[in-house]
Amino acid sequence: MTSFVAWFTSSIVYGTVIMYGALGETLTQKSGQLNLGVPGMVYLGAFAGFAGGFMYEKTAASTNEFLLVLIPLLCGFGGGALGGLLYSLMTVVLKANQNVTGLALTFLGVGIGTFGGIYVLADAGFLSFATARETAALFNMNINAYIEAGVFGEMFLSYGFMVYAAIILAIVMFIIMRRTRVGLNLRAVGESPATADAAGINVNRYKIVASTIGGGICGLGGMVYVIMYGHGGWTTTNSIEALGWLAVALVIFSTWKPLNAIWGSYLFAFLFWFSNYFPTVTGIVLPTYAPYLLQMLPYAVTTIMIVLFNFRKKKENQPPAALGLSYFREER
Amino acid sequence: MRKFSKTPQEAPVSAGAAAVAADVNVGAKKQKRQPLFRVIKRGTSSICHGLFIRLCAIGFALLVILLFLNGVTGYDFNTIWELLFKGAFDTEFSVNMWLNSTVMLLIISVALAPAFKMKFWNIGAQGQVLMGALLASVVMWYFAEDMSYSGSVFVMLLFGFLAGGLWAFIPAFCKAKLGTNETLFTLMMNYIAIQLVACTVRIWQGGNTSIGLINPNSEAGWLAPLFGNPYGAIILIAAIVVVFMTIYLNRTKHGFEITVVGDSPNTAKYAGMNTAKIIMRTVFISGAICGVVGMLYVSGVEHTLAETLGGSYGFTAIIVAWTAKFNPVVMVLVSMGIAFFERGAVGIRNTTTQLNDYTSYILIGILLFFLIGCEFFVNYKIVPGEKVSEAYHKFRAKLEQKAPWLVQGCAWCAAALHKASATVEKFFTTAENKVKGMAGKLCRGALDKTVEAVEQCAFRIVLRGDKYKTVVYEKEEHAPSSPTAAEDASADAPESAVCEGEKEEVRND
Numbered sequence: 051m052t053s054f055v056a057w058f059t060s061s062i063v064y065g066t067v068i069m070y071g072a073l074g075e076t077l078t079q080k081s082g083q084l085n086l087g088v089p090g091m092v093y094l095g096a097f098a099g100f101a102g103g104f105m106y107e108k109t110a111a112s113t114n115e116f117l118l119v120l121i122p123l124l125c126g127f128g129g130g131a132l133g134g135l136l137y138s139l140m141t142v143v144l145k146a147n148q149n150v151t152g153l154a155l156t157f158l159g160v161g162i163g164t165f166g167g168i169y170v171l172a173d174a175g176f177l178s179f180a181t182a183r184e185t186a187a188l189f190n191m192n193i194n195a196y197i198e199a200g201v202f203g204e205m206f207l208s209y210g211f212m213v214y215a216a217i218i219l220a221i222v223m224f225i226i227m228r229r230t231r232v233g234l235n236l237r238a239v240g241e242s243p244a245t246a247d248a249a250g251i252n253v254n255r256y257k258i259v260a261s262t263i264g265g266g267i268c269g270l271g272g273m274v275y276v277i278m279y280g281h282g283g284w285t286t287t288n289s290i291e292a293l294g295w296l297a298v299a300l301v302i303f304s305t306w307k308p309l310n311a312i313w314g315s316y317l318f319a320f321l322f323w324f325s326n327y328f329p330t331v332t333g334i335v336l337p338t339y340a341p342y343l344l345q346m347l348p349y350a351v352t353t354i355m356i357v358l359f360n361f362r363k364k365k366e367n368q369p370p371a372a373l374g375l376s377y378f379r380e381e382r
Numbered sequence: 383m384r385k386f387s388k389t390p391q392e393a394p395v396s397a398g399a400a401a402v403a404a405d406v407n408v409g410a411k412k413q414k415r416q417p418l419f420r421v422i423k424r425g426t427s428s429i430c431h432g433l434f435i436r437l438c439a440i441g442f443a444l445l446v447i448l449l450f451l452n453g454v455t456g457y458d459f460n461t462i463w464e465l466l467f468k469g470a471f472d473t474e475f476s477v478n479m480w481l482n483s484t485v486m487l488l489i490i491s492v493a494l495a496p497a498f499k500m501k502f503w504n505i506g507a508q509g510q511v512l513m514g515a516l517l518a519s520v521v522m523w524y525f526a527e528d529m530s531y532s533g534s535v536f537v538m539l540l541f542g543f544l545a546g547g548l549w550a551f552i553p554a555f556c557k558a559k560l561g562t563n564e565t566l567f568t569l570m571m572n573y574i575a576i577q578l579v580a581c582t583v584r585i586w587q588g589g590n591t592s593i594g595l596i597n598p599n600s601e602a603g604w605l606a607p608l609f610g611n612p613y614g615a616i617i618l619i620a621a622i623v624v625v626f627m628t629i630y631l632n633r634t635k636h637g638f639e640i641t642v643v644g645d646s647p648n649t650a651k652y653a654g655m656n657t658a659k660i661i662m663r664t665v666f667i668s669g670a671i672c673g674v675v676g677m678l679y680v681s682g683v684e685h686t687l688a689e690t691l692g693g694s695y696g697f698t699a700i701i702v703a704w705t706a707k708f709n710p711v712v713m714v715l716v717s718m719g720i721a722f723f724e725r726g727a728v729g730i731r732n733t734t735t736q737l738n739d740y741t742s743y744i745l746i747g748i749l750l751f752f753l754i755g756c757e758f759f760v761n762y763k764i765v766p767g768e769k770v771s772e773a774y775h776k777f778r779a780k781l782e783q784k785a786p787w788l789v790q791g792c793a794w795c796a797a798a799l800h801k802a803s804a805t806v807e808k809f810f811t812t813a814e815n816k817v818k819g820m821a822g823k824l825c826r827g828a829l830d831k832t833v834e835a836v837e838q839c840a841f842r843i844v845l846r847g848d849k850y851k852t853v854v855y856e857k858e859e860h861a862p863s864s865p866t867a868a869e870d871a872s873a874d875a876p877e878s879a880v881c882e883g884e885k886e887e888v889r890n891d
């Protein structure tokens with residue numbers, strides 16, 4: 051039972067990272083921008099959040115708890131948002147191709163993130179305690195440590211506030227997209243920019259703002275990965291990049307709906323940890339190649355779903371109609 | 383230009399990007415909103431102008447790269463250049479590594495060119511390379527030791543070709559028949575391929591930590607050095623692929639169909655082209671060449687299988703193919719440059735603790751962004767809006783009063799520049815036309831001759847096999863009322879139709 055609870059909790063934390071990436075990318079794609087730079091933006095946010103927290107802890111004489119939380123949050127959001135802004139300026143103002151720019155952003159973001167992370171560590175002399183420890187402690191602070199609610203508390207209350215913030219963000223995004231004028235305009239821009247333009251909506255501004263905020267949300271995911279999941283230590287593994295692509299898959303899997311992204315992200319993370327926890331939970335020993343087959347599942351299922359949606363032709367499951375297409379008013 | 387700026391209300395075009403600039407003035411009266419700048423598409427972009435812009439972009443990218451390295455390491459510019467060059471070209475080994483990187487990137491970019499030209503966004507080069515590598519290594523692992531060298535290499539090439547092609551064919555089929563979004567589909571296929579390869583590696587390694595080299599003792603299935611270079615065979619294949627693709631895209635019916643489907647699917651449909659078939663065929667070829675790259679990695683470079691095979695070249699190549707505008711010669715240059723920075727970054731990293739393995743990502747990322755961004759200035763021109771041009775004219779009038787020599791000098795310089803660029807451009811266009819004409823003639827002549835020879839050959843074989851039917855056909859022509867001949871003819875209707883066409887050709891001969 052305890053190992054199942056561990057499986058559950060690590061899925062929730064890991065899934066939160068994917069969820070932030072997917073929510074940011076959903077917002078971006080809803081405006082018709084197919085930004086393939088998610089891994090880059092997640093990396094940028096991860097690096098900026100880590101560097102912000104780490105440098106503040108290192109330089110400040112006495113740390114303020116409020117600033118310890120605020121600085122990584124702002125840095126993480128800002129790092130990702132800068133990536134999104136660069137992308138949208140390239141595609142909207144400079145009219146570059148969306149796919150190519152997105153991939154270049156992945157390249158640059160992964161480069162800056164990994165390089166900068168190691169650079170910061172090298173500056174601190176690669177010492178093992180080169181972690182943003184106080185910040186991580188604040189981000190991992192939870193109610194369960196105080197009230198001891200047993201298994202229920204461990205499963206649902208033992209997370210830092212960013213886990214709950216992700217769910218709230220998804221609900222808020224759902225409400226904004228479905229129930230407000232801004233959301234309607236945003237969806238119109240993604241579905242048919244020419245119509246939106248004719249209706250007086252500033253297409254370019256919507257695209258730029260959506261990409262920038264979307265990038266910022268992706269960046270928050272990276273920050274959560276390093277500060278909360280990695281307990282404030284910078285890791286140079288490729289896991290962040292894989293997370294970024296998982297987020298892209300999740301956007302399709304959730305059929306561009308923020309609410310579906312909530313359970314989808316936990317499901318993806320559950321599958322990700324399957325091979326780690328399944329043997330200890332059930333006592334069944336898996337062959338050595340099983341983890342890789344299981345990690346293939348999210349991608350395989352998403353691929354099948356892409357095909358199935360095209361068969362069924364249900365309108366609410368289709369991607370935004372103008373996804374990946376640039377809109378230039380004079381080239382109509 | 384001046385006339386245009388005076389009457390902006392009548393302007394036929396207004397800029398999308400200018401709207402951003404316009405927002406600055408939102409606070410002012412709404413009706414008098416005037417964009418500061420307008421963006422206009424250039425009708426035909428000249429070679430000279432394009433070259434100049436791109437060179438400028440590369441220059442700026444280099445400057446940013448140097449400033450970045452200077453800021454991080456504290457070396458001066460000369461030292462940085464020296465270290466970069468040393469890293470890429472110092473020893474024979476590093477030159478070979480550079481060549482290898484260049485060639486691999488080049489083949490993948492060239493492979494992607496037809497798909498992109500058709501506006502089929504094949505993001506799945508990584509997966510296609512890995513599937514080619516997977517099947518080639520399966521041959522190497524199980525069968526290569528029982529085969530001759532040339533036999534094993536041929537079979538591996540074939541399997542790599544088919545595996546990559548089929549892996550690309552799946553999304554192509556869904557796109558052509560169902561209209562799925564190929565960008566997302568091919569992207570997902572990458573990760574499925576990565577996990578499949580990882581899975582195979584784990585199966586093969588059994589209880590060990592890695593599979594090590596495949597056939598380390600017999601070296602069966604390993605590409606032997608050619609021309610005294612360990613990567614000679616790979617370079618030869620790259621050259622063949624580049625030449626083939628240049629001819630295929632520019633001088634064949636298939637290439638023409640690809641261009642038409644890419645530029646205007648409706649035109650292709652009205653012209654009676656089978657769009658679905660063209661998409662599937664082209665993407666198969668594109669993926670198959672990527673699969674060959676996978677085979678080359680397994681057989682010629684790594685001699686083993688890993689899910690990290692090929693690094694991120696599958697993605698880099700997409701940007702290379704795009705920035706080169708599908709021109710194989712430009713692709714050679716761009717991939718050389720990217721490989722240079724990749725290898726050079728290794729050289730400079732080894733000299734200082736301030737840099738790490740990921741330096742090359744930043745350098746290449748900066749270069750790519752400048753290359754992508756400069757396309758805007760190649761294709762569009764920025765025209766000042768009313769306010770800006772008014773201010774400019776006021777300023778100019780003032781300047782003319784105070785320092786007429788400066789204005790005149792500037793005007794003279796501008797005229798000289800204009801003239802110079804016009805001459806250079808003229809030279810370029812004539813030279814290009816001449817080369818194109820000559821090459822075209824040569825290629826077309828050679829192609830026509832081969833096609834003719836093949837046709838004649840096939841024709842003879844068919845004729846020999848169908849002697850009897852030809853006779854029947856002749857009988858029918860002479861005596862159409864004969865019942866037996868008519869029966870025979872109706873039984874062999876398709877064949878006789880074929881014979882008819884061939885017979886006409888014989889008569890022409």
